Amino acid sequence: MSISNANKQSVCEKYRSYLEIIYHFGNKVMLMKQLYQYAELMGLAKNFSTFYSGIIELVHNEVLKKETFTAFGKKTQLQMLTLRKYGIRFIEGKQDSYSVASVPRSNGNERILVSIFKNCYILKKLVPRIQKEGKKVTFDTIKNMLERDYSTILLNKNQAIFFMTKLRNDTTLQHLLNVSNVDYDMRRIQEIKQKLAEGLRKGSESTEGKGKGRLYSSSTSPIDDLKNETVIQAERGLTKAEKLDNYTVETMLAFNAHVAQIKFIQNRANVTVLIFDIHNKTNIYRMVTHIACMYLMFRRYFKEDLFLRVGIVSIDEFASKNLKAQAESTFIDFISKERKGTRLSAILSDWGVDALMQERIEVQFTDYNITNDFMDGIKHANLMRR
Amino acid sequence: MARRKKPYIAQFFNRDRLAFSALARAGHVSHKHLQACGLADRRIKNLISDGYIEKVVYKRGNHIKECYKLTKIGRKTASCIFGLSQAYHAQSPAHDLAIAEKYFSLPVELREYWKTESQIRDQFLEQLNDLRDQGKEAEAKLYEDMLNKGLISMPDAVYVNKEGSTIAFEVITNSYGEAELQAKEALVQIMNYKYDTTRI
Known part of the structure; x- marks a missing residue:
């Protein structure tokens, strides 16, 4: 038996704030535990039972979907909430369900893990700051705070353009920005996006709306593909210089690295970046190459020299200790067997960040204690669930 | 043949x-030791089939015996998930099993203070830096030269006993020369440890 839209609508209106939190802060998925923390902070629910009955009402009316968090086929005690189509439609204000996409059924845990990390940041770092300022914690104050920080935390993959436009159009920043470089990168991001959309459209046309189509090609025949330079380039892999040149905010977001805050002290940008190691798999080399690329990218954007603070956020203290030990271990040159300081600085200088610039980069290793707080202390062999 | 994906x-x-x-x-580590940790036989088997540990067969006298050691994946997992960096570099089974014997003879709460060879090395280098900070440049230089020439060598492990004193532990096999033993003793003196050896 299906539930009438009128019923769904009334429930949605009743619990609008929950839906907004899930939609905006969690990218449509969120752990129930974290949503309850929000509800407590914002005074939306008196206790857990009223909160829970509200959630159950939403679930019964097919606005939310309640699932257990599984890693590697093992179910856990955790409940995650996913917005269903009606909920998304309600928040986006669309008239019919054809104009919204549902949350794709995924085999991986990436989406929920990203959501856990992001909300941990908001709950642990941002909310205390709001409380310190003496403001009431609401949906809008959190959002305003993030806006003021020029944060990308709420952006998903392929949404870097919003951040760029924001930087570009901010009137107070114009004299600090290297406008031509920012414009160039914006144009490039848009071009890629357009190409992607074109490819998708072509694919869907040729398969009558059933297939996905090839993502990166926009040519009509395979022979054109061969002539196309970019395809050949993608096949042989990018060189170091190309990687450095092609690095944009988009690449950052795809790596789960987010700009947490940009502060301006005496016309100098202080950029804080958080890197989420969601699967507990990334090695230090990849981390540090991204840090180097990021630093050089921000140097392109800002006129004055900047200060970059990087927080590498791991899943628990063991993982963060491991990464820290790797970063601080002595680097021994492969050929000359010469000891060259720490691995961190060796990789950075390998990627075009010299000693002088390295003084402007500060790397910290932290953790959000996710294993104990959100996974019942269970250490999963593999969080990827594949 | 159908392969198991999971x-x-x-x-x-x-x-x-x-x-x-x-x-x-x-x-x-021997089978008996793993069981002492609480692992069932099936679990040990599963650890092997997932590639975390591997079985090593060795000969002792006329008997053929088996023991286990970490694989590369296993070492990575140990440092990623349990924060056990700087794993001990496994040597010959007989030598390492004597260390394992010592390790398991300690009470559980003291095992956390166990230090491997590379951890001792790091601590030693740190101490050299401390000496430099105190202005004892000559002494530090002397030790560093000794280390480079092989006149100082790290013992296999360092542990803390019930009385709270730190003890360096060394397993001596018949391939050890006199100079090597002296090098180990030199370090023990510098770092102010007590010394404990087993001959196998």
């Missing part, structure tokens, strides 16, 4: 942590 081990528990720390600290 790995055997999905979650790690405390008993796995105990086993992994024993393996990372002693190199080779």
Whole structure:
């Protein structure tokens, strides 16, 4: 038996704030535990039972979907909430369900893990700051705070353009920005996006709306593909210089690295970046190459020299200790067997960040204690669930 | 043949942590020791089929015996999940099993203070830096030269006993020369440890 839209609508209106939190802060998925923390902070629910009955009402009316968090086929005690189509439609204000996409059924845990990390940041770092300022914690104050920080935390993959436009159009920043470089990168991001959309459209046309189509090609025949330079380039892999040149905010977001805050002290940008190691798999080399690329990218954007603070956020203290030990271990040159300081600085200088610039980069290793707080202390062999 | 896609081990528990720390600290560990950590036979089998540990067969006298050591993946997992960096570099089974014997003879709460060879090395280098900070440049230089020439060598492990004193532990096999033993003793003196050896 299906539930009438009128019923769904009334429930949605009743619990609008929950839906907004899930939609905006969690990218449509969120752990129930974290949503309850929000509800407590914002005074939306008196206790857990009223909160829970509200959630159950939403679930019964097919606005939310309640699932257990599984890693590697093992179910856990955790409940995650996913917005269903009606909920998304309600928040986006669309008239019919054809104009919204549902949350794709995924085999991986990436989406929920990203959501856990992001909300941990908001709950642990941002909310205390709001409380310190003496403001009431609401949906809008959190959002305003993030806006003021020029944060990308709420952006998903392929949404870097919003951040760029924001930087570009901010009137107070114009004299600090290297406008031509920012414009160039914006144009490039848009071009890629357009190409992607074109490819998708072509694919869907040729398969009558059933297939996905090839993502990166926009040519009509395979022979054109061969002539196309970019395809050949993608096949042989990018060189170091190309990687450095092609690095944009988009690449950052795809790596789960987010700009947490940009502060301006005496016309100098202080950029804080958080890197989420969601699967507990990334090695230090990849981390540090991204840090180097990021630093050089921000140097392109800002006129004055900047200060970059990087927080590498791991899943628990063991993982963060491991990464820290790797970063601080002595680097021994492969050929000359010469000891060259720490691995961190060796990789950075390998990627075009010299000693002088390295003084402007500060790397910290932290953790959000996710294993104990959100996974019942269970250490999963593999969080990827594949 | 149908291959199993799913790995055997999905979650790690405390008993796995105990086993992994024993393996990372002693190199080779016998079946009996793994069972003492709380692992069932099936679990040991699963650890092998997922590639975390491997079985090593060795000959002792006229008997053929088996023991286990960490694989590369196993070492990576140990450092990623349990924070056990700088695992002991496994040597010959007989040598390492003597270390494991010592490790398991300690009470559980003291095992956390166990230090592997590379951890001792780091501590030693740190102490050299401390000496430099105190202005004892000559002394530090002397030790550094000694280390480079092989006149100072690290013992296999350092542990803390019930009385709270730190003890360096060394397993001596018949391939050890006189100079090597002296080098180890030199370090023990510098670092102010007590010394404990086993001959196998």
